[in-house]
Amino acid sequence: MRGLALLAGAALALSACGEKPADPSTQVGANPQLPKLNQYLLPPMKLAPVGSWGNNTPAVAPGLKIAALATGFQHPRQLYVLPNGDVLVVESSGPPEPIHRPKDFIIGLIQGHAGAGAKGAQRITLLRDTNGDGKPDVRSVFLENLVSPFGVALVGHDLYVANTDAVVRYPYAGGETRITAPGTKLTDLPAGPIDHHWTKSMVASRDGSKLYVGVGSNSNITENGMEAERERAAVWEIDRATGAHRLFATGIRNPTGLDWEPASGQLWAVANERDEIGPNLVPDYLTSVKDGAFYGWPFSYYGQHIDPRVKPQRLDLVKKAIPPDYALSSHVAPLGVVFNTGAGLPQYRGGAFIGEHGSWDRSPMNGYKVVYVPFSGGRPAGKAQDVVTGFIDAAGKARGRPVGVAIDRTGALLVADDLGNTVWRVTAGR
Amino acid sequence: MPLPPEHRHPRSTAKIFGHPIHPMLVPIPITCFILTLLTDIVYAETYDQQWATASSWLLAFGLVVALFAIITGMTDFVGDKRVRNIRAAWLHGIGNGVASILAIINVFVHSRDGYTSVVPTGLTLSILTVLIMAVTAWLGSTLVYRHGVGVAN
Numbered sequence: 001m002r003g004l005a006l007l008a009g010a011a012l013a014l015s016a017c018g019e020k021p022a023d024p025s026t027q028v029g030a031n032p033q034l035p036k037l038n039q040y041l042l043p044p045m046k047l048a049p050v051g052s053w054g055n056n057t058p059a060v061a062p063g064l065k066i067a068a069l070a071t072g073f074q075h076p077r078q079l080y081v082l083p084n085g086d087v088l089v090v091e092s093s094g095p096p097e098p099i100h101r102p103k104d105f106i107i108g109l110i111q112g113h114a115g116a117g118a119k120g121a122q123r124i125t126l127l128r129d130t131n132g133d134g135k136p137d138v139r140s141v142f143l144e145n146l147v148s149p150f151g152v153a154l155v156g157h158d159l160y161v162a163n164t165d166a167v168v169r170y171p172y173a174g175g176e177t178r179i180t181a182p183g184t185k186l187t188d189l190p191a192g193p194i195d196h197h198w199t200k201s202m203v204a205s206r207d208g209s210k211l212y213v214g215v216g217s218n219s220n221i222t223e224n225g226m227e228a229e230r231e232r233a234a235v236w237e238i239d240r241a242t243g244a245h246r247l248f249a250t251g252i253r254n255p256t257g258l259d260w261e262p263a264s265g266q267l268w269a270v271a272n273e274r275d276e277i278g279p280n281l282v283p284d285y286l287t288s289v290k291d292g293a294f295y296g297w298p299f300s301y302y303g304q305h306i307d308p309r310v311k312p313q314r315l316d317l318v319k320k321a322i323p324p325d326y327a328l329s330s331h332v333a334p335l336g337v338v339f340n341t342g343a344g345l346p347q348y349r350g351g352a353f354i355g356e357h358g359s360w361d362r363s364p365m366n367g368y369k370v371v372y373v374p375f376s377g378g379r380p381a382g383k384a385q386d387v388v389t390g391f392i393d394a395a396g397k398a399r400g401r402p403v404g405v406a407i408d409r410t411g412a413l414l415v416a417d418d419l420g421n422t423v424w425r426v427t428a429g430r
Numbered sequence: 431m432p433l434p435p436e437h438r439h440p441r442s443t444a445k446i447f448g449h450p451i452h453p454m455l456v457p458i459p460i461t462c463f464i465l466t467l468l469t470d471i472v473y474a475e476t477y478d479q480q481w482a483t484a485s486s487w488l489l490a491f492g493l494v495v496a497l498f499a500i501i502t503g504m505t506d507f508v509g510d511k512r513v514r515n516i517r518a519a520w521l522h523g524i525g526n527g528v529a530s531i532l533a534i535i536n537v538f539v540h541s542r543d544g545y546t547s548v549v550p551t552g553l554t555l556s557i558l559t560v561l562i563m564a565v566t567a568w569l570g571s572t573l574v575y576r577h578g579v580g581v582a583n
Contacts (some may be wrong), residue, residue, distance in 0.1 A: 101487070222543075223544050
């Protein structure tokens with residue numbers, strides 16, 4: 001009889017996949033609606049099969065134009081603009097994941113279907129557009145044989161690359177199109193043998209004395225064991241002179257993008273929250289990163305909402321957990337953030353552009369666009385606006401997926417598209 | 431001199447070199463599902479994820495072999511009317527069908543992340559699967575040792 005009851009329960013849990021979640025707009029801003037937590041036999045999933053851009057481009061908000069700055073990359077993930085205007089394109093992918101459980105094998109198949117298994121070139125390509133017309137006249141391999149690189153930061157003549165396993169320093173005099181000097185390791189970062197959230201985002205402090213590195217968790221919700229989470233799900237502060245580090249903020253599941261808010265000078269991050277407890281749980285977010293703060297992962301989400309999947313539970317830590325500042329809605333997968341301090345896009349000044357790579361465990365899909373969160377007085381002020389869309393075509397195929405965002409020398413917005421293997425450039429239209 | 435038909439043992443249809451295949455396969459899922467229960471209990475007591483991971487592999491492997499055990503068992507059941515005439519054969523088949531469905535659900539439960547991949551639903555299903563299999567395994571041996579299914583004449 002108990003077996004029959006369980007079977008009925010299973011059928012109910014499966015049928016819950018067909019339910020339509022509340023609109024993502026209910027989860028954008030300071031106080032997102034959080035539904036009751038659900039646990040599934042098969043969590044809701046929807047992935048877009050891979051399409052292609054052909055002669056199309058993404059769509060942009062009124063008053064903007066978009067064109068490809070360059071194409072033909074191998075999995076471009078991050079962008080960094082050097083002081084002379086050269087654009088660095090980080091072409092990268094994560095290390096192969098060990099198959100730990102039967103589930104990992106299945107997920108590998110599903111992600112491969114959506115093109116997420118593409119191999120990155122593990123290099124940085126330089127683009128130079130001397131006259132700023134959006135057509136680069138120099139394209140050169142700037143740095144190669146890197147180890148799943150992601151973050152880049154220049155301080156003076158020191159160029160730092162955040163590989164998945166270490167921050168490495170290279171000499172950069174200014175104007176080179178290629179660096180051949182061997183790098184010098186500044187600090188090891190948590191990496192293999194399991195290296196689930198492998199992207200190490202990075203910014204330098206304004207005075208150049210510190211580097212801040214976002215280190216993602218090694219699991220969805222500690223299923224690889226707590227030992228695998230040492231010094232992860234945190235923003236590291238690394239002393240540039242000594243390489244010593246401390247955990248600046250913790251409990252941020254996967255801080256994939258870091259930047260300085262221009263009005264307050266505070267550090268902000270975008271982060272990817274946990275999966276498999278519902279299409280509207282947990283919202284990914286944009287938040288200021290406060291020194292010493294704990295943001296909940298893994299024990300709780302969005303402040304002090306306890307996650308029953310974590311044992312042993314740490315109520316002492318849950319009590320300290322603070323909610324992030326601004327929800328972006330669930331599973332949008334923000335992978336890049338940049339505050340717009342340039343003059344090129346005047347209607348978007350002072351706020352944050354965010355590249356939303358797009359959901360996999362939600363139906364209908366969410367994200368797959370670049371949004372802008374307006375700021376005023378150092379705080380988010382208003383709803384996120386769609387800036388670049390059209391990554392999913394009419395047939396439901398993904399033509400591209402946005403990742404890193406940057407502002408170029410002319411003030412245009414650059415967007416790395418790791419599925420379309422393109423860097424897009426958004427300028428003010430006529 | 432061959433036995434008259436009414437004295438011959440019910441025949442096994444799925445055979446290899448004259449040996450019935452089904453009885454060679456069944457110990458594997460039985461062992462896997464008993465071990466799943468054990469690793470589930472250890473996980474529930476220790477919270478050490480390695481034990482939950484062991485459970486997921488044991489369940490998955492047990493089910494793959496169970497699939498072949500079901501195919502060969504069904505072949506024997508369908509292949510000889512004298513097998514179908516035994517009440518224990520029906521109960522054995524239906525019971526194992528239920529146990530297999532529970533184990534399939536359990537694979538999905540164990541594919542969750544963290545504590546709730548085991549406690550409480552996964553552990554409950556593991557207990558039920560083993561309890562049902564204890565009865566069906568008894569019935570299966572009844573088919574061989576009492577009714578002589580597949581035994582050479």
